[in-house]
Amino acid sequence: xxxxxxxxxxxxxLIRVSLILLVFTSVRLGGQPLPDRPGGLxxxxxxxxxxxxxxxxxxxxxxxxxxxxxxxxxxxxxxxxRTLLNVPELVDRTMTFHNYVTQDSSxxxxxxxxxxxxxxxxxxxxxxxxxxxxxxxxxxxxxxxxRKIAQGPGAAGWDAFEANLLRMADQLFxxxxxxxxxxxxMAARYNTCNLMDAGVTVADxxxxxLLYNTLGVQPDDAPATDRMPMDIPYRVDVPARxxxxxxxxxxxxxxxxxxxxxxxxNLCPKLAAARNGSGYVNQISMLGKTGRARHRExxxxxxxxxxxxxxxxxxxxxxxxxxxxxxxPIERVTMGPDARGWDPFEANLLRxxxxxxxxxxxxxxxxxxxxxQYDDRLMIDATITAANYRMVSMALNLLGVQSNPGEEKLxxxxxx
Numbered sequence: 001x002x003x004x005x006x007x008x009x010x011x012x013x014l015i016r017v018s019l020i021l022l023v024f025t026s027v028r029l030g031g032q033p034l035p036d037r038p039g040g041l042x043x044x045x046x047x048x049x050x051x052x053x054x055x056x057x058x059x060x061x062x063x064x065x066x067x068x069x070x071x072x073x074x075x076x077x078x079x080x081x082r083t084l085l086n087v088p089e090l091v092d093r094t095m096t097f098h099n100y101v102t103q104d105s106s107x108x109x110x111x112x113x114x115x116x117x118x119x120x121x122x123x124x125x126x127x128x129x130x131x132x133x134x135x136x137x138x139x140x141x142x143x144x145x146x147r148k149i150a151q152g153p154g155a156a157g158w159d160a161f162e163a164n165l166l167r168m169a170d171q172l173f174x175x176x177x178x179x180x181x182x183x184x185x186m187a188a189r190y191n192t193c194n195l196m197d198a199g200v201t202v203a204d205x206x207x208x209x210l211l212y213n214t215l216g217v218q219p220d221d222a223p224a225t226d227r228m229p230m231d232i233p234y235r236v237d238v239p240a241r242x243x244x245x246x247x248x249x250x251x252x253x254x255x256x257x258x259x260x261x262x263x264x265x266n267l268c269p270k271l272a273a274a275r276n277g278s279g280y281v282n283q284i285s286m287l288g289k290t291g292r293a294r295h296r297e298x299x300x301x302x303x304x305x306x307x308x309x310x311x312x313x314x315x316x317x318x319x320x321x322x323x324x325x326x327x328x329p330i331e332r333v334t335m336g337p338d339a340r341g342w343d344p345f346e347a348n349l350l351r352x353x354x355x356x357x358x359x360x361x362x363x364x365x366x367x368x369x370x371x372x373q374y375d376d377r378l379m380i381d382a383t384i385t386a387a388n389y390r391m392v393s394m395a396l397n398l399l400g401v402q403s404n405p406g407e408e409k410l411x412x413x414x415x416x
Contacts, residue, residue, distance in 0.1 A: 034305070034306060034308070034413060035306060035354045035357065035358050037174050037175065037358070038122075038173055038236075038357060038358055038359075038360060039170075039173060039174045039236030039238075040358075041234070041359075042124060043123055043213065043359060043360035044359070044361065045124055045126065045361070046216040046218075046361065047218075048218070049079075049215065049216040049217060049218055050216035050379070051083055051086060051215045051376055051379065052083075053079045053082035053083045053085075053217070054083070054085040055082075056082075063085050066088055066091045066092070066095075067081075067085075069095075070091065070095040070096075078127075078131065078220040079127065079217050079218050079219070079220055080128075080208075080212050080217050081095075083212070083215055083217050086376070086377075086380065087377065087380055089280060090280060090284075090380065092276075093276050093279060093280035093284070094207075094211070096274055096276055097274045097275055098204055098208060099274075100270070100271065100274035101116075101197075101200060101201050101204045101205070102132070102135070104270065104274075105197040105200075105201065105271070106191075106193045106194050106197050106268075107194065107197050107198060107201065108139075109138070109139035110139040110140050110141060111162070111165065112139070112201060113132060113135055113139045113141060114136075114141070114149060114165060114166070115169055115198065115201045115202055115205070116128070116132050116136075116201060116205050117129060117133070117136060117146065117149045118149050118152070118169045118170070118202075119169055119173065119201075119202050119205040119206055119209065120132065120205060120228070121150045121228065122169065122206075122236065122360075123173070123205075123206060123209035123210065123213065123360040124209075124213065124228075124360055124361075125209035125212055125213060125228075125360075126219045126228040127209075127212045127217050128205060128208065128209055128212065129226075129228040130220060130222040130226050130227060130228070133146065133226040134226065143225060146229070150229050150232040151232055152170065152236075152237070153166035153167045153170065161189060164182055164185045164186065165186070165198060167182050167238070168182050168183075168186065168198065168199070168202070169202045170237075170238050171238045171239075171241075172199070172202045172203065172394050172397075172398060173202070173206065173236065174236050174238045175238060175240075175241040176241075176306075176307035176309065176393055176397050177242075177308070177397045178199075178397075178398050179241070179242045180242060183250065183398075186198060187250075192251055192267055192268065193267070193268040193270075195251065195399075196251070196265070196267075196271055196395075196399065197268075199394070199395055199398040199399065200271065200391075200395050202394065203392075203394040203395045203398075206387075206390060206391060206394060207387045207388055207390055207391035209360065210356055210360060210386070210390060211384055211387045213360055213361040214361055214367075214383045214387070215383060244310070244410065244413070245308075245310045245409075245410060246402075249264070249399065249400040249401060250399050251264055251399045251400070253267070253401075254266055254267060259404050260311070260401050260402050260403070260404055261315075261396065261401055264401050278388060280384065280388070281296065281381075281384060281385050281388050281389070282296075282320070282321075285381040285384070286377050286381050287378065287381050287382065287385065290378070292378075293326065294328055295346070295349055295382070296321075296385055297316055297321045297322070297326070297328055298328065298333065298349050298350065299352070299353050299382060299385045299389070300312070300316045300385060300389045301313065301316055301317065301321070301323060301330070301333045302333055302336075302353035302354065302386075303353050303386050303389040303390055303393060304393055304410075305333060305334055306353065306354065306357040307357070307390065307394065307397065308393075308397070308410065309392070309393035309396050309410075310409060310410040311396045311401045311402070312389060312392055312393050312396060313403075313408070313409075313410045314407035314408050314409065314410070315403075315404075315407065317330055317407070317408045318407045318408060319404075319407070324408070329341065330408075331411070333350070336350060336354065337354065344369075345369070345370070345373060348370055349370070351366045352367075352370060352382065352386065353386050356383075356386050356390070357386075357390065367379070370382065
């Protein structure tokens with residue numbers, strides 16, 4: 001066949017278009033730079049509640065049963081607990097694990113409170129700080145040590161191991177990961193369940209702080225010495241994350257069938273029995289029950305992307321969340337809320353996840369944008385979805401839980 005100049009020109013145009021599409025597709029599939037990491041600025045607490053605590057006059061037997069089950073005998077529920085009482089099933093799924101973390105884990109009480117308070121400080125949660133300070137004193141922490149917790153692992157006078165635990169909390173908060181040098185110091189002293197309990201303490205308190213911050217829970221009255229020391233400068237100084245995804249687990253899962261996540265946490269049966277927050281998100285939340293599973297998976301995937309949690313990502317693209325099957329634009333999730341193609345509401349869902357990740361609270365304009373379509377229950381459920389999967393991503397990344405065979409991997413992040 002004789003090629004004319006017209007054929008040659010047409011062929012060149014096709015090649016040019018193909019190359020453009022190839023470059024565009026590779027960029028698109030490769031994802032986009034991540035949002036700023038947490039800890040750049042002190043989180044700004046809301047000055048009034050977005051979801052009001054349930055008044056005692058409205059307590060039913062259902063509410064009173066939760067109070068009796070999860071609070072010490074005779075204790076009156078504070079603002080945090082009364083806010084959660086707006087959805088009694090949410091109390092079941094958050095307080096079961098929180099009580100394990102703060103009362104029943106394998107850690108010494110002093111270590112528990114050290115990690116709880118450092119995580120509360122990092123997230124700017126005066127609510128949790130005030131709740132836990134009396135327990136910290138009972139565990140032997142002095143007023144000077146409480147201030148040192150706010151100052152961080154670099155403060156003078158820490159025992160070397162306790163300083164390392166504070167570094168672990170700081171790295172999980174800022175990097176959603178713990179570097180080998182810190183992890184190995186923990187592993188040299190701690191058994192498997194100690195390691196898991198230390199990590200999930202930070203992760204659980206992070207989740208609760210994000211939930212309280214975003215719902216606008218106000219601190220209960222407390223003596224000045226029990227309040228978060230706001231005169232201490234806010235500083236989070238950690239090295240860069242060493243790797244995105246570990247190539248081998250730090251904690252080998254139990255042998256046998258099933259996914260790697262439960263087989264890892266089932267190494268510590270008491271901890272595994274208490275972990276039930278994801279069950280609320282995936283089974284009880286009104287996002288799923290009102291035909292908004294797409295919204296739920298958008299939030300979960302964006303949190304997984306921001307935290308660079310391959311296991312969380314692969315499970316919700318695939319068998320657990322089914323995002324790929326439901327037609328969710330997976331690659332566009334990595335490009336964030338400003339990518340072309342999102343409708344305004346879904347773009348604001350992604351901003352909701354980004355702001356909670358970066359700022360430990362959601363901005364008013366984003367909250368109000370979602371309120372155009374969501375009632376209070378849906379706003380609570382959107383909040384616990386993002387907060388819970390922040391906790392999940394931290395724990396999975398710390399332990400190096402590997403994605404299951406055949407599932408999609410986390411897309412690569414290009415350099416800034």
